[in-house]
Amino acid sequence: MTTAESPLLVDRADAVATLTLNRPAQFNALSEELLEELQRNLDALAADDELRCVVLAAAGRAFCAGHDLKQMRAQPEQEYYEQLFARCGRVMQSLVGFPVPVIAKVQGMATAAGCQLVASCDLAVAADSAKFAVSGINVGLFCSTPAVALTRSMPIKKAFEMLVTGRFIGSTEAVENGLINQAVPDGQLDAAVAALVQTICSKSPVAVRTGKAMYQRQRGMALDQAYEYAGGVMACNMMAADAAEGIDAFIEKRPPMWVGR
Missing domain, CATH: 3.90.226.10 (2-enoyl-CoA Hydratase; Chain A, domain 1)
Known part of the structure; x- marks a missing residue:
């Protein structure tokens, strides 16, 4: 307070x-x-x-x-x-x-x-x-x-x-x-x-949180290390329900309904 x-x-x-x-x-x-x-x-x-x-x-x-x-x-x-x-x-x-x-x-x-x-x-x-x-x-x-x-x-x-x-x-x-x-x-x-x-x-909270953490961490890495790390992060992000919903919504031409996980 x-x-x-x-x-x-x-x-x-x-x-x-x-x-x-x-x-x-x-x-x-x-x-x-x-x-x-x-x-x-x-x-x-x-x-x-x-x-x-x-x-x-x-x-x-x-x-x-x-x-x-x-x-x-x-x-x-x-x-x-x-x-x-x-x-x-x-x-x-x-x-x-x-x-x-x-x-x-x-x-x-x-x-x-x-x-x-x-x-x-x-x-x-x-x-x-x-x-x-x-x-x-x-x-x-x-x-x-x-x-x-x-x-x-x-x-x-x-x-x-x-x-x-x-x-x-x-x-x-x-x-x-x-x-x-x-x-x-x-x-x-x-x-x-x-x-x-x-x-x-308005964006997926999972994607935003994942993205900020990844963005800051990779800044201090060598280029090859950054790509290896980013690839792993992106693969994990793809497994999130929000990523599946967002891609399906894009394909179906409708607004996404984020679930936050």
């Missing part, structure tokens, strides 16, 4: 969960408390077999300004920083390894670890006015942990340029560089995300 004062708001509507970063006065900076709430809720939702999609949103004018720098400076110890970045890394890995698609819904700025959040989600839709940067370099801190996510979402040279210059890019450039999927007029952000959610939820 969340309240208006919680650093993270959780809303469940049918098979879709929306997690809303709720520190608008701090531009949704990732405090220890917010990271803890993100991890706790991601862990709980990952065990929900009825879930079809997650939307990661934010309250206020910004998506996320990165780590809470005031909180970080209040504890200037290397051990503390190592634990903090490890905690943040677990959240990012939980997004990547989450069993169903996670969509970032981005307005305003997404900087440093906020940009890392966007890059760690499976899909991202942003308002035209959104801005993205990994700007730690501007305060003497290379965004090393965000670099892990960026280099897995963007062309290497484009990611390094952002990391080493701290330059902000707009939504159009973010689409061109693969950081986000689409940019839409600010007033159409809600509708665009809802349409994407609806499309995903």
Whole structure:
């Protein structure tokens, strides 16, 4: 149960969960408390077999300004920083390894670890006015942990340029560089995300869950290993009732009726 004062708001509507970063006065900076709430809720939702999609949103004018720098400076110890970045890394890995698609819904700025959040989600839709940067370099801190996510979402040279210059890019450039999927007029952000959610939820839940797990795992494999692994996964997927129903529906020219197994 969340309240208006919680650093993270959780809303469940049918098979879709929306997690809303709720520190608008701090531009949704990732405090220890917010990271803890993100991890706790991601862990709980990952065990929900009825879930079809997650939307990661934010309250206020910004998506996320990165780590809470005031909180970080209040504890200037290397051990503390190592634990903090490890905690943040677990959240990012939980997004990547989450069993169903996670969509970032981005307005305003997404900087440093906020940009890392966007890059760690499976899909991202942003308002035209959104801005993205990994700007730690501007305060003497290379965004090393965000670099892990960026280099897995963007062309290497484009990611390094952002990391080493701290330059902000707009939504159009973010689409061109693969950081986000689409940019839409600010007033159409809600509708665009809802349409994407609806499309995903219209597909077989078995195929979507199978596909996300397979997609993420094969990324780290050599080409021959990836094909061997993917072939086995696809053969197993073919044995699912949903696959039989989907193929029969296609042949019979009718809408499929998914059974979820």
